[in-house]
Amino acid sequence: MEKLIGLKKVKTAVFISGTGSNLRNLIKFAKIKMSPISVDLIISNTCKAKGLRFADEFKIKKKIFDLRNNEKNILSLLKKEKIKLICLAGFMKILSNDFIKKFDGKIINIHPSLLPKYKGLNTHSRAINNKDKFTGCSVHYVTARLDSGKVILKSIIKILAKDTATTLAKKVLIQEHKLYPAAIMKIFN
Numbered sequence: 104m105e106k107l108i109g110l111k112k113v114k115t116a117v118f119i120s121g122t123g124s125n126l127r128n129l130i131k132f133a134k135i136k137m138s139p140i141s142v143d144l145i146i147s148n149t150c151k152a153k154g155l156r157f158a159d160e161f162k163i164k165k166k167i168f169d170l171r172n173n174e175k176n177i178l179s180l181l182k183k184e185k186i187k188l189i190c191l192a193g194f195m196k197i198l199s200n201d202f203i204k205k206f207d208g209k210i211i212n213i214h215p216s217l218l219p220k221y222k223g224l225n226t227h228s229r230a231i232n233n234k235d236k237f238t239g240c241s242v243h244y245v246t247a248r249l250d251s252g253k254v255i256l257k258s259i260i261k262i263l264a265k266d267t268a269t270t271l272a273k274k275v276l277i278q279e280h281k282l283y284p285a286a287i288m289k290i291f292n
């Protein structure tokens with residue numbers, strides 16, 4: 104990622120599908136003076152995403168990515184809004200290769216596992232079923248292959264005997280909220 108020039112923050116879109124706790128965290132992070140990004144657009148593939156309420160709360164433009172608003176329209180919107188970075192934050196739709204190519208090297212994602220382990224879904228139950236001793240989360244560049252782009256940063260936590268997929272998800276989410284801003288700082292330094 105190119106260096107930040109002057110004091111201008113990099114216009115960023117956050118893509119979500121659900122609760123949006125990472126989105127909220129990124130919005131808060133973006134408001135800090137030293138943050139290299141501003142969150143200017145929120146995109147969801149479903150109007151049911153609870154995280155969309157943060158668009159209203161923080162007065163950020165939002166768009167639902169449905170059949171009417173296909174990728175082509177989303178790309179024009181991103182261009183119009185001068186978006187230079189896309190952060191996927193619990194976005195559960197797979198973007199086309201064409202879309203990814205148009206934003207090559209400028210889409211990052213947070214994933215709840217220690218990549219390359221457990222790409223895809225149900226990462227916490229898979230870690231528990233395999234009797235792993237550690238799990239965590241990773242921020243990585245998005246490429247055409249699911250959860251396979253270069254890892255920017257990872258955070259590791261211990262799995263305890265009493266952990267369930269639910270307790271692990273909660274603990275990992277706390278780490279995610281530290282990791283995503285740290286990864287963004289890293290790519291602009």
Ligand code: GAR
Nearest residue numbers: 121122123124125126193213214215
């Ligand atoms: C997070 O744990 C994120 O890592 C995960 O979904 C959750 C979204 O939480 N993402 C994926 O599984 C993507 N493959 P949030 O909506 O509260 O940010």
